[in-house]
Amino acid sequence: MSRYVFRRLMLLLPTLALVTLLVFSIIRLLPGDIVTLMMSEQGYASDKAKLEQMLGLDQPFHRQYITYVAKVLRGDLGVSFWTKEPVLDEILRRLPVSVELAVLAMFFGLLIAVPTGIFSAVRQDTWLDYLFRTGAIGGLSVPGFWMATVVIVAASIWWQWVPPMRYTPFARDPVKNLSQLVLPAVILGLALSASVMRMTRSMVLEVLREDYVRTAWAKGLPESLVIFRHVLKNAMIPVVTVMGLQLSALLGGTVIMESIFVIPGMGKFLLDAITWRDYPVIQGINLFLATGVIVLNLVIDVVYGFLDPRIRFG
């Protein structure tokens, strides 16, 4: 097991190398380069060559890349071209916020999805099943940004109420922190729960038809034991996969939620960086996100082993 984890972690390196190379080249290929953008701001630098030299963009591509990788290996992600703030600091300031929001959204998502999914499967084709399934389709079809807008606009018009816009770190005041994050987390969770619910339902239905479940029924086990011990555990594998994918998507930040609920997370930061062609910031965030996705996938694979003893690591 530990050898497996180690091998997987070693695989991180070539993957990250590839990701950085891709990101590094793609942003440089985009039409609209940072130098012209900066020149357009009054008095930034008098000549183009000088500015390119200052930003290190006068070097040939491979040299730029090697310099970058060498710096990254020393834990230096560079400074933002525009604000001159260290990229690592900026990311570390925002990442915990995005992680918290993602985990909260996941929590609410599961809270809604798993019970309704199980219920829908066990009571297949009852009116409650139809209701939950309709709800799930609705959750999939209604975009989160629309729901967020409606919630915030309606609440502000009807009750002159909006969730606090001032961000407070969890460590400083958990209540204030949560009162800002709960609403967006629930909205994100709703959208997320739709796919998880449908996955849970179909998997539970499938497992319910397995022989060992019939055996369990035949043994006269109570329903709760059959469902939770025998069915759910085996039905969860694809559900965990879906959750993992969703969580890694959430880590990248959710621009609209962050903008509407004024949450200082990664999404807006990344979007701005792309808009303003802030190469070091784009590269830094992608490095973090790629690492996050790989580690999450690893965690999911390890979780499979616990859920299904037939899965061996080797």
Place this chain on the structure above:
Amino acid sequence: MKPVNPGTSRVLAHMSRRSFLRAGALGVTGLAAGGTRVAWAQGEAKRGGTLVVRSGPLRGIDPHLETWAAALQVIHQTYNALLKFNHDGTKIIPDLAESWEQKDDLTYSFRLRPGVKFHNVPPVNGRELTSEDVKYSIERQMTDQPGKFQHAYFFLGKLASIQTPDKYTIVFKTKEPYAPFLNYIASPWTVIVAREVVEKHGDLQRHAIGTGPFIMQEYRREQEAVFVKNPNYFKKGLPYLDEVRLQYVIDPVAATAAFRGQQTDISLLEFADVPSIKASNAKIKVAEITTMFPIVLRTRPYDEQRPLKPPFTEKKVRQAIQAAIKQEEFIEIVRSGWGATMTGPIPTYRKPWALPTAARPEFDLKKAKRLLSEAGYANGFETELIVGSPGDNVKSAQVVKDQLAKVGIQVNLKPMEMAQYYNKSYSYDYSMSVHTALTGEEPEEAIRPYYGANATYYRWGNREIHRLIDEQAKILDLKKRVEMVHLIQRMLLDDAPNVFLYTPITHYGVQPWVKNYTVPINAYDQRYEEIWLDGKKA
């Protein structure tokens, strides 16, 4: 405008939009129509409380190394300049300097108010401001720092000497007569900073320690900035507030919601939300402020390296485009009426520099068609128009397409992402574009960077205009300079490289408990030292 019921209010809102158009046509902005700015002072001044103001994206807050207007929300609270503009933007009044005089064409002498103290925080610890600080600050501002944004052009290469004969006196000598001098001294970017602070922190991008009414306590970029009252502020009795907080809200929907939910006291609002906000509470005030960012339709730029290309080589073609453009339609369609018409590159509220209404190019389709056929394009032509997306300018581009189609010019729209748009725009290689221009208190800021000899925002190779732009900066006599600035603008209207579409009017919501808020001439002027709160938050 007090709504009786929502239905009436809608009618009233519409009426006021119409009258706005008229006001614009008369060469004044909506609020300036009465001649004076409105100060919403009621009752007796009260002390204490926290004012929360919506802020926009900040990149940094160093007054000498920042150019985004949002930074002024911080700069105005924490620093002072030698002089400043009054709320109308029409007159220069004392700030740190108690008096000043112009001794001859080249010499300006300022006398500092004695006893002005810096904020009582390290490293300055409340020491007194002296003429040395002024000298240091101006020299810092005019140092060309490659790789940084800056306002060095205000004074770089213009000053012969800066002398400090005593603690409270500072004397500037310009190399030649320099008409913009006082305007740039009064600019909110030309504030006085302390050497120790710069030396301690390297720059002032994260720290704001000055002589201003508020002391910055916390600054978290793209979250908030918190200021507390400066108890030793040199203006006795000010400020009234204990605390000011700038709350970053980027999403317009969220900003309106936050204002409705009383989480912000002053907030920039979208015009579409204004009627319903007014209807929800008649006591809420909405300040209408004309921006300093006019929207301009450009034709192909040119200079020595990049000659004009047909059909824009023909002056008559450019004039035809000018005659085919109807400003009112842009204001109605793009801004639902919230815009002011323009007479030239300088927004009309910028008096006396803007051209009078009579000078405005006439909308005349017949004339446009005649000009086109005289230029040999009787059947029109096809051209391309680039525009940065997203934003109002895309809508304006659609109106341009529509209006020019009426004289046979087929415009193909090329909306593009901002970065790509800037790239095209600043390589001066495009046929037409819709662009947001920048202007300033100093009139030449609306002209020199666009049509001057070393212009960077745009290029227009008319040598005579270049010469006159250099000339006007040397004319110290106000009346004569105004005449010259008018002449330059008339020449620009005749040469018609750009068609001036409109200046947007923006809305600032002000909660009923915010008292003594003076509506400034433009959003740049965000001073909160005279504001007090009364009957806060029901």
